[in-house]
Amino acid sequence: xxxxxxxxxxxxxxxxxxxERVNLALDDHEFLVIIGPSGVGKTTLLRLLLSQxxxxxxxILIDGEPIASEPTADRGVVFQRYSVFPHRTVxxxxxxxxxxxxxxxxxxxxxxxxxxxxxRAMALLERVGLADSARKYPAQLSGGMQQRxxxxxxxxxxxxxxxxxxxxxxxxxxxxxSMHQLVRELWEENAMTIVMVTHDxxxxxxxxxxVIAVDRPRNDPxxxxxxxxxxxxxxxxxxxxxxxxxxxxxxxxxxxxxxxSADSTQNSLPGGISPVRALVKD
Ligand SMILES: Nc1ncnc2c1ncn2[C@@H]1O[C@H](COP(=O)(O)OP(=O)(O)OP(=O)(O)O)[C@@H](O)[C@H]1O
Numbered sequence: 001x002x003x004x005x006x007x008x009x010x011x012x013x014x015x016x017x018x019x020e021r022v023n024l025a026l027d028d029h030e031f032l033v034i035i036g037p038s039g040v041g042k043t044t045l046l047r048l049l050l051s052q053x054x055x056x057x058x059x060i061l062i063d064g065e066p067i068a069s070e071p072t073a074d075r076g077v078v079f080q081r082y083s084v085f086p087h088r089t090v091x092x093x094x095x096x097x098x099x100x101x102x103x104x105x106x107x108x109x110x111x112x113x114x115x116x117x118x119x120r121a122m123a124l125l126e127r128v129g130l131a132d133s134a135r136k137y138p139a140q141l142s143g144g145m146q147q148r149x150x151x152x153x154x155x156x157x158x159x160x161x162x163x164x165x166x167x168x169x170x171x172x173x174x175x176x177x178s179m180h181q182l183v184r185e186l187w188e189e190n191a192m193t194i195v196m197v198t199h200d201x202x203x204x205x206x207x208x209x210x211v212i213a214v215d216r217p218r219n220d221p222x223x224x225x226x227x228x229x230x231x232x233x234x235x236x237x238x239x240x241x242x243x244x245x246x247x248x249x250x251x252x253x254x255x256x257x258x259x260x261s262a263d264s265t266q267n268s269l270p271g272g273i274s275p276v277r278a279l280v281k282d
């Protein structure tokens with residue numbers, strides 16, 4: 001379970017206010033999408049969630065605890081152009097993170113530990129459709145394949161929160177569509193929280209359980225840096241219903257069993273509709 005709270009968060013660079021009064025409470029397993037005009041502070045918000053930047057004021061809590069002051073493995077990130085290591089194979093790139101985390105001096109595992117990691121990395125490459133390219137180098141991959149590699153690299157660290165900064169921005173429409181599908185599936189399978197920045201509104205509402213628009217509510221033409229951006233709108237998006245329907249399904253199943261066991265003889269409603277079907281209809 002992962003909840004995120006931003007409590008009156010500000011980000012200022014000397015006299016320049018980039019973000020002000022940002023308040024946000026994110027549920028467990030949310031897919032939050034951030035939209036907003038160019039230069040408004042969307043990436044800054046992601047960098048705060050990664051601890052690449054610190055708030056000037058306010059606080060960020062993850063699962064009720066103050067966010068770590070340094071980037072940690074439980075927060076993965078994928079950028080629009082991901083800098084994979086060009087001299088490592090696809091498999092080597094995926095194995096790198098856990099090796100650095102587990103053996104910081106040598107950066108390498110040996111023996112059984114290495115074999116275990118290799119099989120985990122291969123399973124993940126299989127999942128993102130890159131198993132056949134495991135021995136290739138990044139330069140031999142298309143843009144979409146490189147983004148799949150970036151996803152595998154982030155996921156092998158089992159992040160609680162995955163941050164995506166315009167991850168599909170450089171991809172052609174067909175590849176983009178297949179990446180949407182993949183990310184959506186990975187989000188469901190891994191039960192993680194995703195925070196994604198995009199300029200594409202249809203993508204935002206297609207993927208997100210929640211979409212926030214970041215904008216500057218106040219403007220001083222004489223001093224454009226005086227006011228920062230904040231959450232101007234907050235929408236529940238289409239995919240929330242899918243997430244919530246899973247909870248609903250579980251509840252419905254419980255109720256169905258109760259109804260069936262409580263009264264197997266009187267399980268019809270007027271019009272011949274059974275209670276189960278009536279629930280489904282609702
Ligand atoms: N280290 C910094 N020092 C000063 N200003 C900064 C710094 N980092 C970011 N900014 C400013 O903060 C503002 C917001 O930048 P940010 O990259 O977060 O915007 P964005 O909404 O992600 O933009 P885009 O959609 O174009 O990627 C920009 O005006 C940028 O110049």
